[in-house]
Amino acid sequence: MRGIYIHIPLCLRKCPYCDFYSVRYDDALAEKYVDALIRNFKSGRYKGLCADTVYIGGGTPSSLDEKLLDRLLCGVFDNFKIDKNAEITIEANPCSVSEDKLRAYLASGIGRVSFGIQSADDRELALLGRLHDYDMAEKAVLAAHRAGFDNISGDIMAGTPGQDRESLLKSIDRLCSLPLKHISAYMLSIESGTPFDNDDIRAQTADDDKMSELYLAMAQRLEEKGFCQYEISNFSQKGFESRHNLKYWLGEEYIGFGASAHSLYAGERYSVPPDIGRYITDPLQSEDPEPLPYDEKQEYIMLHLRVKSGISISRICELYGNAAADSVYAKAQIFEKNGLCVINGDSISLTASGCLVSNGIITQLQYECDMHNS
Numbered sequence: 123m124r125g126i127y128i129h130i131p132l133c134l135r136k137c138p139y140c141d142f143y144s145v146r147y148d149d150a151l152a153e154k155y156v157d158a159l160i161r162n163f164k165s166g167r168y169k170g171l172c173a174d175t176v177y178i179g180g181g182t183p184s185s186l187d188e189k190l191l192d193r194l195l196c197g198v199f200d201n202f203k204i205d206k207n208a209e210i211t212i213e214a215n216p217c218s219v220s221e222d223k224l225r226a227y228l229a230s231g232i233g234r235v236s237f238g239i240q241s242a243d244d245r246e247l248a249l250l251g252r253l254h255d256y257d258m259a260e261k262a263v264l265a266a267h268r269a270g271f272d273n274i275s276g277d278i279m280a281g282t283p284g285q286d287r288e289s290l291l292k293s294i295d296r297l298c299s300l301p302l303k304h305i306s307a308y309m310l311s312i313e314s315g316t317p318f319d320n321d322d323i324r325a326q327t328a329d330d331d332k333m334s335e336l337y338l339a340m341a342q343r344l345e346e347k348g349f350c351q352y353e354i355s356n357f358s359q360k361g362f363e364s365r366h367n368l369k370y371w372l373g374e375e376y377i378g379f380g381a382s383a384h385s386l387y388a389g390e391r392y393s394v395p396p397d398i399g400r401y402i403t404d405p406l407q408s409e410d411p412e413p414l415p416y417d418e419k420q421e422y423i424m425l426h427l428r429v430k431s432g433i434s435i436s437r438i439c440e441l442y443g444n445a446a447a448d449s450v451y452a453k454a455q456i457f458e459k460n461g462l463c464v465i466n467g468d469s470i471s472l473t474a475s476g477c478l479v480s481n482g483i484i485t486q487l488q489y490e491c492d493m494h495n496s
């Protein structure tokens with residue numbers, strides 16, 4: 123079944139490292155935007171479609187008040203067939219939730235909340251320009267748990283300015299002491315054009331070698347704490363993998379609503395322009411979206427190698443033929459000898475060290491396939 127993604131490109135303040143599309147939160151703008159989303163849900167192309175995951179991301183979706191969010195979810199339930207066991211997630215900023223608000227989320231049908239915690243070190247949080255300190259993040263997670271959420275995720279970031287191995291591991295330990303079932307662990311990347319894109323910040327930020335050390339230490343500590351790595355940047359307790367995000371990595375269909383949302387639907391990838399004003403005026407523009415390159419065959423290795431289940435030799439054989447499958451297998455044996463991947467029967471998956479050089483491995487395996495495809 124498909125996933126539904128709803129993008130809320132509103133933030134209380136722009137974080138200096140972030141290059142996602144978002145504009146400053148405003149009550150009137152939020153109302154108009156939700157109205158536009160509901161008009162979009164009602165439009166012909168997607169009306170009545172079945173989905174078993176809904177993900178409300180951003181931006182900062184928790185900046186919406188609970189009544190507006192409830193209206194948004196009623197729009198989803200009224201216009202789509204949402205499976206009764208659907209995973210429904212909201213991303214939340216620790217500074218924009220309360221226990222009452224979290225209870226209201228549950229009553230509206232949300233069952234999973236993902237907090238952007240990033241660090242348990244207040245100095246690191248301040249340097250990241252976050253609006254919360256760790257105490258606020260801890261209170262938000264505990265409030266979600268008291269409100270009745272069992273499926274809570276937290277984001278953590280490695281390689282941030284001023285962070286060292288010790289402070290990263292301390293952050294992980296503190297997050298793991300909270301009632302979290304899932305942790306997304308990202309490595310800071312300095313994006314061009316953001317306020318972080320300067321020499322001063324680069325000098326305070328982990329270089330490639332340091333980043334590798336932090337990533338491996340982070341993956342090992344999370345595994346020790348019972349969080350199994352199921353994707354390059356994602357760890358969970360058993361049974362709490364993000365079902366929605368797995369759809370992206372397994373090449374399954376999802377429909378994105380809202381300014382700058384992306385979709386993979388009916389054999390096409392496309393995106394809505396990152397322009398909230400234009401979306402509010404004409405939300406149905408997403409029915410004439412901007413096409414993105416899509417080739418299921420070419421994406422197979424790139425996407426599937428991100429997840430723990432890995433790529434399947436028999437699938438490579440179906441897509442590219444026996445000779446390509448033999449070449450991929452031979453190459454994977456070399457990677458395995460170097461500790462970068464594991465071959466288990468029909469599947470090839472990356473180790474934590476392999477995740478660090480995943481782009482190079484993907485390129486080399488893809489090359490073997492393309493060689494036999496011409």
Ligand code: SF4
Binds near residue numbers: 136
């Ligand atoms: S809250 Fe999230 S989406 Fe908004 S600016 Fe910060 S990192 Fe970006």
